[in-house]
Amino acid sequence: MRRFLNTPFFALVLKEIRQILRNKQLLFLLIIPPIVQLLLYGSALNPDVQNLKLGVLDYANVYESRELVAALTENGIFAAQTPPVSEAELSDRVETGKLAVGVVIPPEFPRRLAAGNAEIQILIDAVNANTAGIANSYLSQIVLQYNRRLKTTQTALPVQAQVLFLYNPGLTSSWFFIPGVMGLVLTLIGTITSAIAVVKEKDVGTLEQLLMTPAASWEILLAKVVPLFFLLMGDVLLALTLGRVVFRVPFQGNFLLLMVLSACYLFVTISIGALLGTIYQQQQQVLLTAFFINMPMVETSGAIAPVESMPPFFQTLSLLNPMRHYIAIVRGILLKGVGLEALWMHALALVVFAIVLVTISTRQFRNQLS
């Protein structure tokens, strides 16, 4: 132990830790943006289909039509607004987006209902294709049920699809987004902090001084990376705690496995940052380039919109995105509670990315020194 404490490597680690502790900007960067982003993404991103504004123009206004309106609004998906007075007003309100769904029940509705061929008109604002699709299928389901209620007293359909939602029975959207944001935060913060740590020495001109010390080049790099690595692991724990406490995201899987794979992913992000740091001379160039790289990485990772919905070309492309694999792992462990037997491919990809990137960045760093 004593011998280790006397090595140049340990001295360098101490120096880095002191520098980090004195660097308010870095500490701020490690704590505040992750918290803000987790809270914002967790609550602002929400694909729920609920309380869609429904306007019913009920010309008939009889018991049966009111029954139909009640059937439409009783499930919380559609929320009735003040009824429009004319068809022109109804279509105007759908056009300007004040209503999501408009229903017209014609005056001859009761008469035609008795004859067995009543019709109603439904207008759906389909600008948002996704919401419109789901709303449409709810509507046809409701009309179908209504039809059955008119004919028979038996409410159960002959064949019923009973849907069971696994992993997230309440369909809480934050459970999907929190693992994504974890990946996003670690990527952004990891690349930027490590890039700054490497480039700063150059920017300020103290790299030569470091080179004159007896420490080897790999020791210099490792000493930079180690404290950062532990701080970022702290970010992982921070994100998990926030997810657990604020959003009640479940933790079904193995904690240790998640930590090991998170560590793997941190090596990836730190190496990307260090690589950027070796290429450039100034902080601002590094930050801009990090921005260049991070944007497409975030967009194709499945953090915000699911990878499975992307066109095939982008799905294939996203295999080259380490962040995508990490997010798949976090979702798998947190929500599904699966282990390596299901995630081995993603884990393997992460390990390969980590090894390749660490090798390249150390080599780059060494080249730059000599």
Added chain:
Amino acid sequence: MKRILAQCKKELVQFRRDRLTLALAFLLPFITLLIFGFAIRLESKDIPVIVQDFDHSNLSRSFTERLYGTNQFTPRQWSGSNPARDAIDMGIAKAAVIIPPKFSSQVRAGIPTTIQVLVDAADVNNARVVQAGVQSVTNFFMQDQRLLPTTSTVTAHTRLWFNPGRLESLFIVPGTFGVVLWIFPSLLMAIAMVREREKGTILQVYTSNISAVELLLGKGLAYWLIAICEAILIIGMGALLFHLSFAGDPTPLLFGTLIFLADSILFGLMLGVKADSQAEAVQGVSLIGFVTSLLLSGFIYPLNNIPFPLSLVPNVIPARYFIDISRDAFVRGTGWAGVWLSVVMLFVLGFFFFNVARKGLDRMQLSD
């Protein structure tokens, strides 16, 4: 006025010389447009589904055929002790349909039967899509097998307005314009502003006879012109690649874009004046700009799903108003009647940003 134009010209010359900023101004916005426009989709097509048929009858087979007959689901095979659950756990299938034994005999006897569907709800939105899809397959199946009365008492005539084919690109691409034209012009502006201070050339500005407001206007004007070029490139290419065309009066979009770009520039100025280093400016703009325009603008998910205290924030976010205008121009087509308020709000927010930036500059001058 002359001084403002001179300042503007100087900025443009400086801008042309810097390769990195040029790329930032045109290449990255374009790439972002491509990735957002092509890759952001919410609704999965070809969802892998595994069917576990315990009945092995003609009826159950015809249900399976119906299921795979839609273009929404694709078949997957998996064997094991518990194929349905395992396939979902392993990520092989997103949903499993379990047809019970005695399915056909019960249906024939008129006893209500349930088909169990397990859905991987880790992705919440697609869980709903799967549910809706299976539901409608079941309905079709019942009608097909004459389990339901063939003529229904009430028929709903549904019309999907503005977007009858439910093309997701019609929703995403006009929104992308808002995100891209918010992030990049403001980033460029903020960098340009901080650079002046970092290099110390702001002192030269102070000694010249140009006033603070003239400096801001001159710089702003130059970057506004650049932003207009960006907008022409982005909106033009977007319309071309994703087959968008004007649905109505294009003048609100024209005015809205000009004001929105000014907002974006002024926002960049505001942050640029406040930030001490380029690093800070880049981080500030990318974090605030990214978060506000992406999350709190209704770009991907509906704004009215945002919970209460947070739901107040979108009211002061320019990108949200611009996305309204842009979607109206390309999809809805209601023109001024539908979006005049958004244009006014953009104007008001721009005025606010300008005043904050001006005050910040005053303070900057005093402290030096």
